[in-house]
Amino acid sequence: MVARLVVVEGLDGAGKNTLTTALVGELTDRGVSVGRLAFPRYGTLHADLAADALHGGQAGAADSPHAMALLFALDRHAALGELGDLISSHDVVLLDRYVASNAAYTAARLGPGRQDEVLRWIGELEFDRLGLPTPDLQILLDTPVALAAERAGSRETADPGRTRDRYERDAALQAATGEIYRRLAATGWRSPWQVLGVDPDVRRLADLVAGH
Numbered sequence: 001m002v003a004r005l006v007v008v009e010g011l012d013g014a015g016k017n018t019l020t021t022a023l024v025g026e027l028t029d030r031g032v033s034v035g036r037l038a039f040p041r042y043g044t045l046h047a048d049l050a051a052d053a054l055h056g057g058q059a060g061a062a063d064s065p066h067a068m069a070l071l072f073a074l075d076r077h078a079a080l081g082e083l084g085d086l087i088s089s090h091d092v093v094l095l096d097r098y099v100a101s102n103a104a105y106t107a108a109r110l111g112p113g114r115q116d117e118v119l120r121w122i123g124e125l126e127f128d129r130l131g132l133p134t135p136d137l138q139i140l141l142d143t144p145v146a147l148a149a150e151r152a153g154s155r156e157t158a159d160p161g162r163t164r165d166r167y168e169r170d171a172a173l174q175a176a177t178g179e180i181y182r183r184l185a186a187t188g189w190r191s192p193w194q195v196l197g198v199d200p201d202v203r204r205l206a207d208l209v210a211g212h
C-alpha cells in the first residue's frame with residue numbers, strides 16, 4: 001500500500017504542530033501507522049541557513065524572497081530519501097508544512113502583482129523539477145492572524161529560547177500569507193484541500209485522512 005501523503009499548512013502559531021500531534025494520536029489509536037516530518041528540518045544545512053536569515057544572522061545576505069524559497073526547496077529536495085522511506089513504511093505520512101508554505105510566504109513577500117508568477121514557479125521548481133511527491137490532501141488550519149500571533153507570542157514568553165523570527169513578527173506578511181493560503185485552497189493548488197477553523201474536530205479529520 002502506498003501511504004497517503006497529507007500536509008498540514010497554516011500561519012506561524014496557527015497550531016499545526018499541536019494538530020499534527022493530536023492527529024497522529026487519533027490515527028495510531030485506530031491502528032493506522034503514521035509517519036511524520038516537519039519542514040524546515042532544523043539541523044540540516046539549508047534549513048539552518050534559512051532560519052539564520054529569518055533571525056537576521058550572517059546568512060541574512062540570502063534574505064531575498066527567491067533565495068529564501070530556494071533554501072527551503074533544497075531542504076525538501078535533500079529530504080527526498082527520508083520522505084520516500086516514510087511513504088513506503090507507513091499507511092499515512094503527515095507533513096507539518098510543505099511546498100505550499102513556500103508558495104504562500106514567498107508570494108506574500110513579493111506582493112500582489114507577482115503572485116501568479118511565483119505560485120507557478122514554486123510548483124514547477126519543487127514538484128516538477130526537484131521531483132517532490134504531490135500530496136493527496138492539503139489541510140489549511142485557517143487560524144485568524146491575531147490568534148496565531150498571540151499563540152506564537154505566548155510560546156515565546158513560555159520559552160525565551162524560542163524567539164519569533166522576522167516572518168512571525170510581521171503582521172502584514174502574516175495577513176497576506178493567510179489570504180494566499182485561502183486562495184491556494186480555493187483553487188485546489190496542486191491537490192485537494194480541506195480548510196479547518198480554530199479547534200478542529202480531530203476525530204472527523206482522522207476519518208477524512210484515513211479515507212473513511
Ligand SMILES: Nc1ncnc2c1ncn2[C@@H]1O[C@H](COP(=O)(O)OP(=O)(O)OP(=O)(O)O)[C@@H](O)[C@H]1O
Nearest residue numbers: 011012013014015016017018019151152154155199
Ligand atoms: N487549539 C489550541 N488552543 C490553544 N492553544 C493552542 C491550540 N493549538 C495550539 N496552541 C498553542 O499555540 C502555540 C502554537 O502552536 P503550534 O506550535 O502547534 O503552532 P504551529 O502552527 O506549529 O507554529 P509554527 O509554525 O510557528 O511552528 C503553542 O504554544 C500551542 O500550545
Ligand SMILES: Cc1cn([C@H]2C[C@H](O)[C@@H](COP(=O)(O)O)O2)c(=O)[nH]c1=O
Nearest residue numbers: 012039040072097098101102105106167
Ligand atoms: C517550510 C517553509 C517555511 N517557510 C517559512 C514559514 C515560517 O515562517 C518559517 C519557519 O517555519 P516554522 O513552522 O516556524 O518552523 O519559514 C517558508 O517560507 N517556506 C517553506 O518552504
